[in-house]
Amino acid sequence: MIKFDSVTKKYNKDHQALKDINLDIHKGEFLSLVGQSGAGKSTLMKLIIGEEKPDAGRILIDDIDVARIRSIDIPFLRRKIGVVFQDIKLLPNRTAFENVAFAMEVSGERINAIKREVPKILETVGLEEKSKAFPDEMSGGERQRVAIARALAHNPVLLLADEPTGNLDSINAWDIIQLLLKINKGGTTVILATHAKDLVNSIKKRVVTIEKGEIVYDQEKGKYVL
Amino acid sequence: MSFTVFKRLVKSGVTNFFRNIWLSVAATSVMTITLFIIATILVLYTLTAVSLTNIKDKVGITAYFNNTTSETEILTIKDEVAALPGVKEVDYIPKDLARDQFIAAHQDDPLLIETLNEFSESDNPLPASFAIKANDLPDYAGIAQVLNSDRYSPYFSKIRDNSTVINKLNKITSAITQGGIGLTVVFVLVTILVMFNTIRLTIYNRREEVEIMRLVGATNWYIRGPFIIEGIMYGLLATIIASGIMILLLFLLSSRLEGFLSLQTAGSGLINGLYWKVLVADLIVGVGLGIIASSIAIRRYLKV
Numbered sequence: 001m002i003k004f005d006s007v008t009k010k011y012n013k014d015h016q017a018l019k020d021i022n023l024d025i026h027k028g029e030f031l032s033l034v035g036q037s038g039a040g041k042s043t044l045m046k047l048i049i050g051e052e053k054p055d056a057g058r059i060l061i062d063d064i065d066v067a068r069i070r071s072i073d074i075p076f077l078r079r080k081i082g083v084v085f086q087d088i089k090l091l092p093n094r095t096a097f098e099n100v101a102f103a104m105e106v107s108g109e110r111i112n113a114i115k116r117e118v119p120k121i122l123e124t125v126g127l128e129e130k131s132k133a134f135p136d137e138m139s140g141g142e143r144q145r146v147a148i149a150r151a152l153a154h155n156p157v158l159l160l161a162d163e164p165t166g167n168l169d170s171i172n173a174w175d176i177i178q179l180l181l182k183i184n185k186g187g188t189t190v191i192l193a194t195h196a197k198d199l200v201n202s203i204k205k206r207v208v209t210i211e212k213g214e215i216v217y218d219q220e221k222g223k224y225v226l
Numbered sequence: 227m228s229f230t231v232f233k234r235l236v237k238s239g240v241t242n243f244f245r246n247i248w249l250s251v252a253a254t255s256v257m258t259i260t261l262f263i264i265a266t267i268l269v270l271y272t273l274t275a276v277s278l279t280n281i282k283d284k285v286g287i288t289a290y291f292n293n294t295t296s297e298t299e300i301l302t303i304k305d306e307v308a309a310l311p312g313v314k315e316v317d318y319i320p321k322d323l324a325r326d327q328f329i330a331a332h333q334d335d336p337l338l339i340e341t342l343n344e345f346s347e348s349d350n351p352l353p354a355s356f357a358i359k360a361n362d363l364p365d366y367a368g369i370a371q372v373l374n375s376d377r378y379s380p381y382f383s384k385i386r387d388n389s390t391v392i393n394k395l396n397k398i399t400s401a402i403t404q405g406g407i408g409l410t411v412v413f414v415l416v417t418i419l420v421m422f423n424t425i426r427l428t429i430y431n432r433r434e435e436v437e438i439m440r441l442v443g444a445t446n447w448y449i450r451g452p453f454i455i456e457g458i459m460y461g462l463l464a465t466i467i468a469s470g471i472m473i474l475l476l477f478l479l480s481s482r483l484e485g486f487l488s489l490q491t492a493g494s495g496l497i498n499g500l501y502w503k504v505l506v507a508d509l510i511v512g513v514g515l516g517i518i519a520s521s522i523a524i525r526r527y528l529k530v
Contacts, residue, residue, distance in 0.1 A: 049441070071446075078443035089438055103442035108231040154443065 001027040001189060002048065002158070007057035007067075009043055009213075017043040019213045021057070025191065027157075030184040032200045033193040034224050035210035041193040044210070045160050048191075049081055050074045061158070079107055082151025082159040082188075086166035088143050090135045096122065096146045097131045103153035117153070125149045125179060141172030148179060158189045165196055173199060197224040231448065239455025242428045250460070253424040257464035257515065260413040261508040265472040267406035268507055269500055273483065274399045276496060281391060287358040287366060288386045289373055295381045300354060303381060307356065310372055312365030317357040324352040353383060363392055414515065421460055421519035425453050429527045436528065450524050457520030461512030469508040473501050 004023040010016050018040045025031055033041050046052040047059055050066050059066040061077070069077060090099050097118055104114045122128050125145040135143050144164055151159055161180060165173035177192075177199050184190045194200060200207060200223070207222030208215055217225055243250050291300060300318065308316045319327070325342070332338045345351055360366050366389035372378065373385050429436070439449050476483075480497045 075440075075443040075445045075448075078441065083441050089434065089441075091435060091438065102438065105234055106439055106442050106444040106448055108228050110230055150442065 001025055001029075001062060003058075003060040004044075004047075005058040005060065007047065007054045007059060009040075009047065009052065009054050016213050018047075018054070021213075021215060023208065023215065023218070025189065028184070028187055028189055030181065030190045030203070030205040031192070032203060032205060032207045032222075032224075033191060033210065034195060034197075034200055034207060036195060039210045040213040041210060042162055043213075045083075045162050045191070045193060048158075048160060049083060050077055079154045080157050082148075082154065082156040084144070084147050084151050084159070084161040084164045086163035088135075088140075088147045088167075090143055090146055090150075092135050095132050095134055096127060096138070096142075096149075099135070099146055100149045100153055103150045107154065118149075121149045121152050122146075124152065124183075139172070140168050141175055144168065144172075144176055145179065148176070148183070152183065152188075156188060158191070159183060161190065161192045161194075163194055164192070165194065165199065170198075174202075177203065195224075200224040235448065235451035236455055238452035239459060242432070242452055242456040243459050245431065246424070246427060249424050249427060253421045253460050254463045254467075256413075256417050256420045257460050257512060258467045260410070260417045260515070261464050261468035261512050262472060263406075263409055263413055264511055265468055265504045265508055267402065267410065268503055269472065269476065270402050271399065271406070272496075272500060272503065274395065274402060278392070278395050278399065281395065282363070285363070285366070285389045285392055287356075287360075287370055287373070287389070289356045289358065289382050290353040290384045290386075291355060291381055292383045293353065295354075299381060303378065304356065307358065307369075307373070307378075310369060312360050312362065312368055314359040314361045317359075319355050319357060321350045321352055321354045324354060325350050328352055360389075363389060414511075417515055418519045418522070421457060421516065422523050424460075425457060425520045425523040426527050428456060429453060429523060450528060453520050453524055453528070454517060457516035457518075458513055459516070461509075461514070461516030465505070465508040465512040468512075469505045472504050472508075476500055476504075 002023075002025040004021045007018055007021040008016070009018040021044070033044065035041055043052060047054055048061070048066065050069055054067050057067070061080075064077070066077065091102065094102065100118045100121055101114045104117065109117075119128060119131065122131055125148050127142060127145050127149065130138060130142060130146075133142075135146070138146070148159075148161075148164070159180070164180070165176050168176065173196065180190050180192060181203070192203075204221050206220050207217070207224065209217040209222075209225060297320075304316050304318055307313060328342065329339060342351070358369060360369055366387055370385060370387040373382065436449055476497055483497065
């Protein structure tokens with residue numbers, strides 16, 4: 001489904017973020033992308049959503065080359081991909097419902113569809129009770145769930161989670177991982193970038209390890225080995 | 227773009243406008259001043275131009291004869307003057323006719339009539355005169371010069387050339403145009419600068435929202451739209467205020483203006499036309515400036 005074909009990305013002369021990356025990610029897979037900070041995990045994610053362009057190589061998502069996509073088509077690519085970040089990025093003056101609805105409004109969904117779909121999505125992430133709560137009335141784990149709900153708003157084929165548990169305690173972090181696994185079970189491909197060793201080891205799914213911009217390990221049912 | 231999306235853009239733009247209400251008031255005020263200046267210049271220019279055409283018809287040289295000049299001399303001079311280059315017509319007004327015209331013009335003033343009647347018919351104090359029309363305005367100066375030359379000056383007591391009024395009016399019109407354009411340019415620049423900064427601040431305030439919009443797949447126009455609409459709103463509001471004030475002023479002053487500029491029947495039509503001119507000019511400039519300023523701010527500060 002996603003294919004990195006000899007992808008190289010440099011931010012400047014001295015800083016090579018990714019070197020000759022070749023990677024196949026299959027439909028419905030759950031892939032943990034591990035490595036230390038600055039190893040290139042986030043760059044890889046940014047390349048997938050067209051936020052950055054590679055210096056060489058191709059990135060194919062369902063046969064579309066993201067490296068050569070026209071900027072006018074990027075929004076439509078992003079509607080197929082849900083994104084979740086460590087810093088969550090919720091709008092503070094909107095409720096959980098409104099934050100999720102925001103993603104649907106942007107793509108021109110009608111208000112009836114929004115009113116019908118958002119409660120279902122909030123239920124998926126286990127927040128149907130918190131629909132009217134504002135971000136500062138929720139815990140860190142709940143906020144991240146809202147962010148995941150928002151990422152699911154377009155019913156994406158791919159969910160990218162960049163350090164989603166970075167700011168959470170271990171219990172909340174584990175809950176988030178469980179949620180990602182549940183979403184994956186529903187058919188959505190999930191890529192989880194993290195350096196949380198214990199979490200990765202307990203997931204028991206494919207692990208790709210990046211070090212200094214290169215893939216050093218790629219294991220089915222892998223472990224965090226660094 | 228669907229109606230749903232359009233509605234959301236407008237709503238978001240209106241929210242932008244009210245979120246920094248004092249900044250919006252400042253931007254709208256500057257825009258209002260600019261539009262009012264433009265409206266004022268438009269009105270002044272139109273009115274002077276109209277009065278110019280009105281006055282052109284009344285322009286002419288009046289040459290008054292000495293009492294010593296005989297009728298035969300006058301008729302000879304008439305033929306000669308009529309043959310001068312640039313002369314369109316020479317109207318001879320003999321003493322009797324001058325007297326009749328004077329009486330007709332002052333019939334409401336018995337004292338003047340009485341005074342005139344003190345004179346006997348043969349002692350008529352009113353001089354005979356020529357009313358001379360030229361083909362074109364610049365011709366008057368040459369004709370006046372010939373009449374003032376040694377050949378003719380002994381016959382005339384006074385030569386009045388009122389074509390100079392036109393020059394004065396022309397100078398006023400061009401001063402209004404030039405000064406107006408200068409003032410407009412300055413204020414247009416100030417307006418763009420103030421609005422640009424206002425919208426830049428809105429973009430800064432909404433940077434989180436914009437970032438999220440991009441991530442969830444908002445199109446460029448969905449992200450930019452609200453800021454353009456915010457700019458248009460400043461233009462619309464300023465148009466309503468500035469042209470509203472100007473139209474009210476025109477309405478209140480219209481009867482005086484008509485009298486002062488001797489517009490007669492053309493007057494009310496002209497003033498009505500001005501209402502529309504002011505409104506349309508302000509609307510085009512206001513909305514145009516709003517779009518320009520917000521486009522510059524978006525181009526520089528909104529990464530999409």
